[in-house]
Amino acid sequence: MIVSLQSRARFSVRSKICKNSFKPRYHIFLNILAFLIVMSAITLISWGTGKMTLPLSQLKLEPISLDLWSLCNYSMRTILRMFLGIIVSLIFTLLVATLAAKNKYAEQILIPVLDVLQSVPILGYISFTFTAFLALFPESQMGPEMAAIFAIFTSQVWNMTFSLYQSLKTLPLELSETAIVFEMDGWSKFWKIEVPFAMPSLIWNIVMSMSSGWFYVVASEVIMVGNNRFALPGIGSYISLAIVNEDVEAVSAAIIAMTLVIVLYDQLILRPLIVWADKFRYEMSSNSVLPTSWMYSVFIKNLYIKKLFFPLKIIANFVLHTPSKFIRLFNKTDKIVERKTVNNRLGNNYYWGGFLIISVLTIVYYLANFIYYVVGVPELLYVLKLGSYTLARVLILTLIASLIWLPIGIYIGLNPTLTKIFQPLTQFLSSFPANIFFPILVVVITHYKLNPDIWLSPLMIIGSQWYILFNVIAGTTSLPGDLKEVIKNFEIKGSLLWKKIILPTITPYFITGAITACGATWNASIVSEFINYGDKTIMAQGLGSYIAAAALHAEFAKVALGVCMMAFFVVCFDKFFWGPINDYATRKFQL
Numbered sequence: 001m002i003v004s005l006q007s008r009a010r011f012s013v014r015s016k017i018c019k020n021s022f023k024p025r026y027h028i029f030l031n032i033l034a035f036l037i038v039m040s041a042i043t044l045i046s047w048g049t050g051k052m053t054l055p056l057s058q059l060k061l062e063p064i065s066l067d068l069w070s071l072c073n074y075s076m077r078t079i080l081r082m083f084l085g086i087i088v089s090l091i092f093t094l095l096v097a098t099l100a101a102k103n104k105y106a107e108q109i110l111i112p113v114l115d116v117l118q119s120v121p122i123l124g125y126i127s128f129t130f131t132a133f134l135a136l137f138p139e140s141q142m143g144p145e146m147a148a149i150f151a152i153f154t155s156q157v158w159n160m161t162f163s164l165y166q167s168l169k170t171l172p173l174e175l176s177e178t179a180i181v182f183e184m185d186g187w188s189k190f191w192k193i194e195v196p197f198a199m200p201s202l203i204w205n206i207v208m209s210m211s212s213g214w215f216y217v218v219a220s221e222v223i224m225v226g227n228n229r230f231a232l233p234g235i236g237s238y239i240s241l242a243i244v245n246e247d248v249e250a251v252s253a254a255i256i257a258m259t260l261v262i263v264l265y266d267q268l269i270l271r272p273l274i275v276w277a278d279k280f281r282y283e284m285s286s287n288s289v290l291p292t293s294w295m296y297s298v299f300i301k302n303l304y305i306k307k308l309f310f311p312l313k314i315i316a317n318f319v320l321h322t323p324s325k326f327i328r329l330f331n332k333t334d335k336i337v338e339r340k341t342v343n344n345r346l347g348n349n350y351y352w353g354g355f356l357i358i359s360v361l362t363i364v365y366y367l368a369n370f371i372y373y374v375v376g377v378p379e380l381l382y383v384l385k386l387g388s389y390t391l392a393r394v395l396i397l398t399l400i401a402s403l404i405w406l407p408i409g410i411y412i413g414l415n416p417t418l419t420k421i422f423q424p425l426t427q428f429l430s431s432f433p434a435n436i437f438f439p440i441l442v443v444v445i446t447h448y449k450l451n452p453d454i455w456l457s458p459l460m461i462i463g464s465q466w467y468i469l470f471n472v473i474a475g476t477t478s479l480p481g482d483l484k485e486v487i488k489n490f491e492i493k494g495s496l497l498w499k500k501i502i503l504p505t506i507t508p509y510f511i512t513g514a515i516t517a518c519g520a521t522w523n524a525s526i527v528s529e530f531i532n533y534g535d536k537t538i539m540a541q542g543l544g545s546y547i548a549a550a551a552l553h554a555e556f557a558k559v560a561l562g563v564c565m566m567a568f569f570v571v572c573f574d575k576f577f578w579g580p581i582n583d584y585a586t587r588k589f590q591l
Contacts, residue, residue, distance in 0.1 A: 030298045037268060048080035051233075052145045059141060064231050064241045066250045071238055075261050078221070078234040081145070082213050085152035086206060092153075093160045093202070098190070101168035108356065111165075118158035119570035121523045121544075122216050123551055124563035125154045130223055144223060144230040151220035155523075156209035159516065163205040167198030172282065196280040203277035207270050208470065211430040212520065214258070215463040219527060224552060235261070243438050243533055251436055262428055271424075272296035291420075367564075375561050383546060383565050390529070390542040391569055393457045394521045398514060401465040406510060409469045410502065413476020423473060430466035437462065442533040452540040459528035460544075464520030468513040475509025476502070507585045515578045522570055543569075 064070075100110040130147045137143035171194060179189040221236035223229070231237040235254055242250035271293040278291050371380050412418045437459060445455050479501070486492075487501065525544025531537070539545045543566055550558035 034298050044076055044080065048077060051077065052142050054141050056139050056141055056143070059144070059230060059232070062233075064233065064237050066238065066242060066245070066247060068253060070233075071235070071253060071257050074234045074238050075257050077232070078217060078236065079261060079265065081149050081152055081220070081234065082210060082217075084149050085156050085213060086209065088149070088153050089157035089160055089209060090206070092157050093164050097161045097164035098168065101165050102186075114158065114161060115571055115574065116567050117154075118519065119522065119567040119574075120154075120563055121526050121547060121566060122151050122155055122219055123526045123547055124559065124566075126151050126219065126223055126551075128556075128559075141232075144232055147223060148220045148232055148234075151216065152213045155216045155220075156213045159212075160202065160205045160209055163201050164198050167201055168194055171197060175282075197282055199277045199280040203273050204474070207274065208430075208467075210265075210270065211428075211466075212463075214262070215430070215520075215524070216527075239436060246439070246533065248439055251439060255436055259428070266424060266428070267293075268295055272299065370557075370560070374557050379558075379561065383543065383561055386541060386546050387543045387565050387569050389453075390522070390525050390544055390566075391573070393460060393525070393542065394518055397457060397461040397465075397521060398468075398518050401461055401468055401517065402510070402514060405465060405469040406472055409472025410476050410506060412469075413473045413506075414502075416477075419473060419477055423470070426466050426470045426473070430463055430470070438531050438533045442531065442536055442538060445538055446536065452538050453542075456528055456531065456538065456540045459531075460521045460524045461517075463524060464517040467516040467520060468510070471509045471513030471516070472506055475506035479505055508582070511578070511582050511585050515574065515582070518573070518578070519570060522566060 064074075096110060096114070100107045100114075126147065129150055130144075133147040133150070134143040137146065175193050175197060179193055184192065217234065217236035218240050219236070221232045221234040222240040223232075231240065235258055239251060239254045242248075242254060271291075272295045275291045275293040275296040371377065412422045441455065441459065444450065445452060483501070487497065492501070522544075525542055526548050527544075529540040529542040529545035530548035531539075539549070543562055547559060547562035547566070550556075550562060
């Protein structure tokens with residue numbers, strides 16, 4: 001009820017803003033603009049999906065070109081892959097996160113599995129899925145395209161899944177009681193209460209996922225596994241070819257194209273989504289600073305666009321209401337089944353525990369055989385040593401980034417004007433792949449004969465450091481409206497304000513950002529510890545360079561060993577270091 005009333009109030013306020021945003025003489029122009037944007041999007045999707053089904057031999061007949069006109073074509077192909085990855089990620093999130101939050105048996109398996117999967121580097125997925133997609137779509141570009149989309153999907157999905165899972169697990173008690181009062185079934189409660197409550201956090205994680213997807217776009221569009229090399233038309237393959245040819249002008253052109261594309265889809269899609277999701281924000285007092293979007297205002301007022309999307313509205317209403325009718329038909333038999341379920345619950349727990357123990361022992365058995373008979377114990381110890389080198393880099397770089405961005409993030413978050421400027425800027429900066437900095441570092445390292453173990457390390461944190469800044473800004477701006485009113489009324493200032501309010505508020509957010517930054521830094525080590533620029537190859541000692549070199553030479557046993565070792569380091573560090581710290585901060589500083 002609270003969410004519903006608040007959402008209506010917010011929507012009413014925003015509707016008034018939208019109505020007064022444009023003068024009447026501009027309405028026709030804006031209607032035409034919105035219609036052209038939608039038609040362009042539909043045309044892009046049709047054109048891009050048609051290109052995906054071309055014969056595989058076409059990739060060799062039309063190699064990647066550094067022509068500027070080709071860059072426009074490549075930009076549209078990359079954007080289509082990014083959004084297809086987001087759509088698949090959203091479907092996966094709704095299914096898996098909901099299952100993990102609603103079913104305790106599924107939760108015991110899915111959450112550990114998700115922890116492991118998010119720690120697996122993107123190159124590990126490409127190495128083992130590329131051949132499968134080629135076999136699934138023989139002699140068609142759909143195989144490499146699906147491999148690229150899957151790689152982008154693995155860089156986007158995990159934070160979205162955990163965001164929805166946490167939202168479903170932390171649903172406020174009063175909202176659960178609202179569902180009971182209105183006698184909602186599980187389906188209605190999910191779509192009318194739980195999903196709206198999770199929507200603001202989910203949308204922000206979609207924005208972050210788009211940024212992380214850009215960071216790995218080179219690895220996803222230029223797939224090299226042994227003798228197989230496929231370069232799909234896209235910005236990532238354009239950057240890769242420019243780096244191989246040592247063409248600084250082409251790299252600069254790619255940076256400009258990425259900038260324009262990121263700004264364009266941010267204004268046309270992501271920013272309107274953020275404004276729309278803000279009406280679902282759960283607060284006891286209204287927020288005086290509402291996010292704005294000119295594109296959202298245009299679509300709200302456009303009757304033609306509403307008519308165009310009317311079939312989608314009918315489908316949404318069907319999905320929302322129809323299953324509830326069938327659920328009510330089975331409610332009468334629930335009480336009879338419930339008695340039998342209570343009697344069998346203890347036995348089911350024993351069976352489930354036995355199944356988990358057998359599964360774990362089976363995995364350990366096959367893993368031990370793989371290490372002993374395939375790769376060998378000396379290779380395992382060597383990879384363990386390389387993992388400790390990368391671990392040291394990750395910790396040092398995360399500490400340095402925290403010392404820099406923590407005070408800056410607090411300062412930005414306390415200033416609403418700076419927040420509106422730097423939140424989109426942070427998303428923009430986090431999008432650039434580390435590959436575009438290869439020319440600078442290679443020239444500097446080779447000219448001054450620097451140690452690659454030290455000077456390649458900054459590449460690991462270039463993209464992941466922004467997670468710390470983004471989360472600190474989000475934590476600072478998350479102060480509840482009623483708490484801000486208390487601060488204002490009682491004139492709380494100075495050290496008391498910092499000690500009792502600001503630091504307790506941002507600490508859980510900072511820890512979340514640090515955890516995310518660490519995971520992203522581990523993944524970035526693969527493209528940062530082993531770099532090529534023209535005929536020059538520079539490599540630092542570490543687990544990332546080990547995996548990259550093994551994938552390049554199609555040594556799949558070593559790739560598997562390196563991926564498993566990286567997952568082992570990340571999961572253990574999360575469970576035994578970040579996990580206890582996060583739990584303590586949540587209990588200690590919960591407002």
